[in-house]
Amino acid sequence: xxAGAIDPAVERFLLDSIDTVPHLEALLLLFQSPSIAWTVVxxxxxxxxxxxxxxxxxxxxxxxxxxxxxxxxxxxxxYVERSPEQSALLExxxxxxRTQLVQLTRFIxxxxxxxxxxxxxxxxxxxxx
Numbered sequence: 037x038x039a040g041a042i043d044p045a046v047e048r049f050l051l052d053s054i055d056t057v058p059h060l061e062a063l064l065l066l067f068q069s070p071s072i073a074w075t076v077v078x079x080x081x082x083x084x085x086x087x088x089x090x091x092x093x094x095x096x097x098x099x100x101x102x103x104x105x106x107x108x109x110x111x112x113x114x115y116v117e118r119s120p121e122q123s124a125l126l127e128x129x130x131x132x133x134r135t136q137l138v139q140l141t142r143f144i145x146x147x148x149x150x151x152x153x154x155x156x157x158x159x160x161x162x163x164x165x
Contacts (some may be wrong), residue, residue: 042139046132049125050144053100057141058085062093064133066103066115067126073112 042050054060061083066074074082080090094113097103104116117123133140 040136040139042136042143043128043132045125046129046140047143049129050140051147053102054144055096056093057144058083058089059093059096060129060133060140060144062090063097063102063115063126064130066097066113067123068130070115070117073106073108073114075110075112077110079113 050060054063062079065079065082066072074094076087076091076094079094080087083090085093094103094105098105098113101118102115103113106112106114115126
């Protein structure tokens, strides 16, 4: 990996799981504060997006099994570790975001729109273990 290059594992994760910079910021916020259950209102205020957008982001991340939603009213969202490997990858993503902010945001912005990637994901074959 050359100096300034994004780690290939981080790139793959961003391509597969992150549609926008606010998606990444929301995920990292929940990942770095796993004991906090976030409402849509709280998250919207923290990442500076409208509540409707925050709701969509949280639902996208939930659908991708990156966070969980509880049955409270209003719903609350948290990061719950699914595996040590996932947490290690997210730690790498968080480190890259801190040290390569410009490169990561440009990378995210340069990729296809979320709707195009969702369509492609629907047809992607899962890797076999």
